[in-house]
Amino acid sequence: MVNQSSPTGFLLLGFSEHPHLEKILFVVVLCSYLLTLLGNTLILLLSTLDPRLHSPMYFFLSNLSFLDLCFTTTCVPQMLVNLWGPTKTISFLGCSVQLFIFMSLGTTECILLTVMAFDRYVAVCRPLHYATIIHPRLCRQLAGVAWAIGLVQSTVQTPPTLHLPFCPHRQIDNFLCEVPSLIRLSCGDTTFNEIQMAVASVFIVVVPLSLILVSYGAIARAVLRIRSAKGRRKAFGTCSSHLIVVTLFYSSVIAVYLQPKNPYAQERGKFFGLFYAVGTPTLNPLVYTLRNKEVKRAFWKLLGKDGDSEES
Template sequence: MIGLTIQQPKLNNVSTVMQFVLLGFSDLPSLQGFLFVIFSIMYLIILIGNCLIILITRLDPALHKPMYFFLANFSLLEICYVSVTLPRILFNLWTQDRRISVLSCATQMCFFLMLGATECFLLAVMSYDRYVAICNPLHYPLVMNPTKCSQLAAGSWFSGIPVQIGQTCQIFSLHFCNSNRISHFFCDLPPILKLACGDTSVHELSVYVVAMLFVAFPFMLILASYSRIIVTILKLPTATGRAKAFSTCSSHLVVVFLFFGSATITYLRPKSTHSPGIDKLLSLFYTIVTPMFNPMIYSLRNKDVITALRKLLLKK
């Protein structure tokens, strides 16, 4: 077994892992340098794209609206979310030292789960904003006032913290005696649970319950919002009005299905159906690929953002 272990009494014949090994992309030894370059470029794209969105939403008065307030929060979240996993991936690829202490692994998982919960709720809040704007336009300024927007954003950021800290503590209270080799590029729930000794059915159930609360519930709220939005759009008298209303929602819908689709398959599948290759591929979508495309999706399909970006570039 790679890594240090502390031998427990022979009575229970269990050894507790003191560090893990993130196997990551070690099965592609000839591509380590190439992967380092690709992931570095992706990280730069994510940082630059999301920072630009935060900057223009702050500087352009035309974007001082609830929709863009939430978009700026979302861009900040994406930077934090990706920074939990990508720097570690780059470090492992560059140094080929894949060891990670149990504390570092638990910390990474905890922040990843907290920020993942924030993303689920923030996407639900953004869909609610679009619902109010399209279905109740006359009440929109009253309902989505600055205080309400700040409360919704704060709730999205902080509501998952106690639950995810509790879940992380629960997972890392287990003994890991099977191996310390994690078949993943970061400390995620499914591969960590695979390493645990004994019966983990209670812990798996808790993962499902938390996933239902923080993934399925926000997704149902989003579906409810968009079902009302679609009905309202179809009732609009002109094709131009329908196209304009739908254009304000299409970017958000694309992001929702990219993120929730891959995350739902990962966390709501039975443990027996998990395979390292598929898990890594799905995780790449919701941890790196989606955050990379989000600025492009929102900017290319939003005339206000394109106009603000053009004005910023012309000033410079």
């Protein structure tokens, strides 16, 4: 066990109780981070350059890709430093900045995925009115609301968390600064912080996820009413990528923030947290590029090849 301490910062224990895993995790996290940078930058580039991708769906996807780039860059460089060497400290300022940005972007992604579910609902259930309902101005407004909610949520929850009376050892049993770990580090009364986190979890996780499930329930009913198998496949194909991303993201979020209080759940939560912070931003662009013909056509066009012939 690492026994370093810092009077002005924190010690991120991470996976130091499994030293044999740290070098393996370093390679995995580094490769995932490089894939995240490559995949999400590619989606941003394709969505900007290809006129066929200038639609609401790809506008929201571009927001998601930009968010994932910022999300991983907030925590992965510090994580790589801690996994590679014996020094696992982070300054109080560094922890504060990481906590604020990580929480803000995580909240934004919850709302943005809900907005994308609404976009898919209108595309499948109201196809004739799609262009009228999901117009560019509404897209910008919805994206702006998602980013604003993330900023407000982080502004409200970060200060009370950082003002907790932390125990003298200042050892965070995690690989990054996030609310549950900092609450566990406190030696004082954390009732207010736990209530605040529970309320935030309802409004930021449970409510958006419920809206997504309601949207997909309506989508499923609309798809089942389509008589032709080809029509059903096409309708489902417009939603499958987003549904996979939602499943990956929310399953890891629930495992991290809505877990019971016991040592086993805490240890398991660190691995889910690692997937939440590193895995989902890596898989998101892969899901959208491998399952989306329009994105693949735009990619081949960027390379100077005929996308339609490559698809065939």
